[in-house]
Amino acid sequence: AKALGKGRVDIFEPEMHARVEKTTRIEHDLNTVLTRNELEIYYQPIVNLQSMTIEGFEALLRWKHPELGNIPPDDFIGIAEGSGIIHHIGQWVLYNACEQIVKWNRLYGGESEFFISVNLSARQVSHSNIIPLIRDMLEGAAFNPAKLHLEVTETLLITDQETAKRNMAELKQLGVQLSADDFGKGYSSLTYLQNYSFNSMKIDKEFVQDMETGGKGKRLVSSLVRLARDFDLSVIAEGVENEQQLRHLQTFSCHYGQGFYLCPPLPSEDIDVILIKGGH
Ligand code: C2E
Ligand code: CA
Ligand code: CA
Ligand code: CA
Numbered sequence: 001a002k003a004l005g006k007g008r009v010d011i012f013e014p015e016m017h018a019r020v021e022k023t024t025r026i027e028h029d030l031n032t033v034l035t036r037n038e039l040e041i042y043y044q045p046i047v048n049l050q051s052m053t054i055e056g057f058e059a060l061l062r063w064k065h066p067e068l069g070n071i072p073p074d075d076f077i078g079i080a081e082g083s084g085i086i087h088h089i090g091q092w093v094l095y096n097a098c099e100q101i102v103k104w105n106r107l108y109g110g111e112s113e114f115f116i117s118v119n120l121s122a123r124q125v126s127h128s129n130i131i132p133l134i135r136d137m138l139e140g141a142a143f144n145p146a147k148l149h150l151e152v153t154e155t156l157l158i159t160d161q162e163t164a165k166r167n168m169a170e171l172k173q174l175g176v177q178l179s180a181d182d183f184g185k186g187y188s189s190l191t192y193l194q195n196y197s198f199n200s201m202k203i204d205k206e207f208v209q210d211m212e213t214g215g216k217g218k219r220l221v222s223s224l225v226r227l228a229r230d231f232d233l234s235v236i237a238e239g240v241e242n243e244q245q246l247r248h249l250q251t252f253s254c255h256y257g258q259g260f261y262l263c264p265p266l267p268s269e270d271i272d273v274i275l276i277k278g279g280h
Contacts, residue, residue, distance in 0.1 A: 022068070026076050029065065030085050034092055038064050041097055042265035045274075046117065046236060049250050049257045054274075056115035056149070058258065059097035060265045061089070081123045090124045091133060098141045098148065100268055105143070108275040117149040117179060125152055126160035131170045138174065145175030151202065152178065154186035168196050179236070184224060193231055201228040205239020205259070211248055222252045229253075 033039055043057040063071040080086040101116035108114075124130055138145050150171065168178060177199040183189060185204050193201075203224050210217030221237070228235035237249050240259030249257055263274070 023079065025068065026071065027079050027083065030076060030080055030083065033063065033085075034088060038066070039089070039092065040064060040267065041093060041100070042267055043097075043100070043271050044258055044265035045263045045271070046115075046256050046258050047262045049246070049254055054114070054263075055112070055256070056117055056147075057101070057271070058117040058151070058265075059093060059119070061093060061119075077121060081121050084123075086121055086123050087127060087129065090120065094118055094134070094137055098137060098143065101147065102141055102143050104271070104275060105147075113144060113147050115147040115149050115177070117151055119151045119181065122153070122155045122160075122164070125167055126163045127167075128163075130167055131174070134171065134176065135174055138176075146177060149177045149179050149200065151181040153181045154183075154189065154192050165195060172197055180233075183228075184220075193233075198231075198233055200234040200236060201231075203235065203237045203254075208237050208239045208245055208249075208259070209241065211245055218248060221248070221254075225249075225252045225254045 040062045042060045042062050044060060045054040046056040046058060047053065048055050061073045061077075063073075063076060065071050077086070080089055097116050097118050101114055105113045120130075134148075138148070152168075172178060178196065179200040179202055180192065180196075180198045181202045182204045183201045184207060186192070201224070203221060207217070207221050207224065211221055225235050225237075234255045236256040236258060237245075237254050238258045240246055240249065240257045240261050242261050245259075246257060246261060266274075
């Protein structure tokens, strides 16, 4: 396409046009997503690979758009971060996910309570409001802070380092657990482990899936598990899609697994059914 002047292009690929239009629509509709009650949280069990019992859940956001259908988080989280609406959405997720886990713990928790793992975007972690927000939430919900796990990715390092570092330390003070999400996908992972006091590490599904393709993939995952253990972190492998991957992870003594083969992300009613049957 040839530019005809400032901001003008003569040929606009139809595909690109559709994409831009969809993004504009998402941007616009995000403003009312909470008032229109279109968000839902799905829960994916995190399974102890030794006992094969459910110990916690990751909260995964779903947007059921009345016209565009289901919009995956990867298609709107970035946009929400740009507009600042991520803070409202993030707060909504925290409150609802914590309320849900309190309920499950009351009904099915038994002696060992389930943990809830919530994704935080870099923007949220470097925001000044995050500490009071989580402190208030913990007080209101009256549950063990150690059962709230916050998943953060490495992009934190690149953006607002100082604030993020301070906030992470304060979050730690509140007693919540910090989890290094998508570990190894960035480029400064070891510094990252050194600078922040994580409790756990999540191995991205890409690495787990690469185990099949040959010796190197397997060695990479086993090294990551060993690295986590050396740093006294518990380690969670995501994207476990088959029996073989599960066996490998068990051989490497990976603590936890998460994936379609174990259980897909599900609406809370479906998790209720699993818990009633005593599937943990
Ligand atoms: P993530 O944190 O890396 O989450 C794991 C993704 O893998 C989820 O995608 C999950 O549905 C998917 N998954 C689970 N098991 C399997 C499997 O066996 N195979 C494969 N191929 N995929 C599996 P999802 O739900 O589409 O979420 C995408 C990303 O959106 C998440 O990646 C996370 O970064 C972000 N996200 C989701 N919910 C939230 C939220 O509440 N807040 C923020 N800030 N980000 C969120
Ligand atoms: Ca995650
Ligand atoms: Ca991610
Ligand atoms: Ca991931």
